[in-house]
Amino acid sequence: MALEGTLTDMPLADMLEVFHTHHRSGRLLLSRQEERGLIFFGEGRMIDALLVTxxxxxxxxxxxxxILRLLEWREADFSFEHDTSVNERPRRVTHDIDWFLAAARKSNPPPLNLSTRLQPAKPTAASAGPFTLNAEEWRLVGALWPQRTLGMVCVELDLSPQKVISLADAMLRRGLLSVADDVEAPRVAAPRPVADTARPMMAVAPLKHIARTQPQSPQETMVQSHLLKAIIRRVRTL
Known part of the structure; x- marks a missing residue:
């Protein structure tokens, strides 16, 4: 029995994690207009892939x-067929799933806004090794806790939205940050900026508006979570 759907319902990155977790073997076919992609899985690991453009x-x-090109796709039909004979196919893919997911996050980071919540990225084999942060980056990491939105970070650090979003985007592309799981943020009042007598009030007023920024509703992510659970249940039956 084949598992079928679209990348709109289930992104490729999520499918890779599901197949890896449940050690599935088979072929994943993706089609978009005239393009066709094929990924071979052996016991949950990607062992080969083709993309005909x-x-x-x-x-x-x-x-x-x-695989990297296929991870850029946002709309396509997919079909996965369970087939243990794929395990005998010569292995041409040497990197593991963490490497591909980290590369995809760096090349295609999600768009950021003042309602986005970020967190330090989980270390992976692809991100292993020393890294350095400058003073502004350390301040940003410290201001993200506990589950503050980027709008709240603007208030905390007294920085413009453009500066905070630019800084966060750069760290996201380096694999140092990731988008936080969509859980309800703690109901703690965001710190209000203290007016500086040496500055005109117009420089402080926009920050008060930012402090009232509310996190986005988690309904959309809840729907995505339900779809993921449904896919996992289906994979277990293959």
Whole structure:
């Protein structure tokens, strides 16, 4: 029995994690207009991949490059067929799933706004190694706790929204931050800026508006969570 759907309902990154967690073997076919992608899984690990970018089949991308390109897709149909014979296929993909997910996050970070909540990224094999933070980056990491939105961080650090979003986006692309799980933020009043007599009041007024920024409703993410659980239940039956 094949597992079918669209990337709108279930992004490819989520599927990779599900197949990896449940050690599935088989072929995942993705189709978008004239393009076709095929990823082979052996016991949950990606062992080979192909991406055909034209209907004649003259332009074919292989292995890691194909998977990275497929992770950029946002709309496509998919079909997964369980097949243990895939385990005998020669392994052409050398990196693990964490490497691909980290690379996808760096190349395609989600758009940030003042309602976004970030957190320090979980260490992976791809992100192992020393890294350095400048003073502004350390201040940003410290201001993110506990589950503050970027709007609240603007108030906490007395920085403009453009500065905070630019700084957070750069750290997101470096794999140092990740979007926080959509849980309800603590109901703690955001700190209000103290008026500085050496500054005109117009410089403080916009920050008061930012302090009233509320986190986005978690309903959309709850729907995505339900879809993920449904996919997991379906995978277990394959």
């Amino acid at each position: 034209d209907i004649e089949g003259n332009n074919v991308i292989h292995a890691e490059d194909a």
